[in-house]
Amino acid sequence: MATRKDIATGAATKIGALARTESALVGFDGFIDSIIHMVDVRHDMSPSGYVRLKTISAFAARCADASGKSTNIEQVLLEDRFGGNGPLMAGGLAQLGMKVDYVGAVGQGPSLALHPVFAPFAARCRRVVPVAEPSTTDCLEFDDGKLMFNNTANVQQVTWEQLVERVGLDSLRAMVDEASLLGIVNWSLLGGVPGIWRGLVREVLPRASAKARRVFIDLSDPAKRTDGDIRGALEQLRELEAAPGVAVTLGLNLAESQRIASVLGLDVYGEGSMATLGQRVSQAAAAIRERLGLDCVVIHPREGAGAADASGTSGWFDGPFTAHPKLSTGAGDHFNGGFAFAQVHGLALEECLATGCAVSGAYVRDAASPTRERLTAFLGDLPGPE
Secondary structure (H helix, E strand, O other): OOOHHHHHHHHHHHHHOOOOOOEEEEEEOOEEEEEEEEEEEEOOOOOOOEEEOOOHHHHHHHHHHOOOOOOOOOEEEEEEEEEOHHHHHHHHHHHOOOEEEEEEOOEEOOOOEEOHHHHHHHHHOOEEEEOOOOEEEEEEEEOOEEEEEEEOOHHHHOOHHHHHHHOOHHHHHHHHHHOOEEEEEOOOOOOOHHHHHHHHHHHHHHHOOOOOEEEEEEOOOHHHOOHHHHHHHHHHHHHHHHOOOEEEEEEEOHHHHHHHHHHHOOOOOOOOOOOOHHHHHHHHHHHHHHHHOOOEEEEOOOOEEEEEEOOOOEEEEEOOOOOOOOOOOOHHHHHHHHHHHHHHOOOOHHHHHHHHHHHHHHHHHHOOOOOHHHHHHHHHOOOOOO
């Protein structure tokens, strides 16, 4: 059996030897992420003269203590960054050298010129087409996770009809025709995604070239959506899988996989199980994949990632978890980008898991998307989990 180091080294060797990279089309959201610390204690009034609330539980306790009274919790804005599941995944793919087209809510004003916050992102991509203005997210960063407060009004303008009007059906068909990877993300916050899936299945994919095409789906935290909504989305994924030449990967974090399993009636995270986290996650991925009839399901808790595919292969990879990330907002999107990058370039399933974990691991340490050189070096000397 290959060791963790063997798998990571193998992935690094294959990625480093790539003579060319594939093309991708990703969409369709867009958010301006405000990265925020919440203040616990202030020592002075200088910009850095505070100690932040380090954990979500500490923040929750501060909020709970205000019940029946009131409180004031200061927030410190560290920066505004381009965000949204789509731009973060697409930016990660482009930094790895893929030729990326992005269509989404990244415009400004009546003419929908590119919003300045997205200029660094657009510089990485081959083509960026704004179809609406971005929404906003307050990203509260803690050592043990993050809380994201979304204002989604603008991204609700992103519909199939809007894409056809702003981009043109012929241009959409041309971008899909060229792409080896389609990344369609953030179903939970964009009401227009089901219509976009339907439009692709009915009006684009049947006319696309006959080459194999990977579709990567990230539902993005469906906690707020009803079981009926989720069942409808999963049924549409079956329709996507049935489209000519299409292989669908469904990416989930741990909480998302638990919700999907519950909706499907799968008892894959039973209480009292003696199985390790890795065993339970890889078994859950296999059960969800089989029930939905998709090509691949990948699940990525903070500790690593597990996946199962239609060949009957499944596996788990221990990630390079760090307890002190420089930035956690976007970690899951970068995992998705790394995993999808490895998939479309022919790496084995465990090597795809290693690549996803390494892209995410480098990102949270650097607060920046890794280049291919940074990725191969990181894989070659992959840190152990803290």
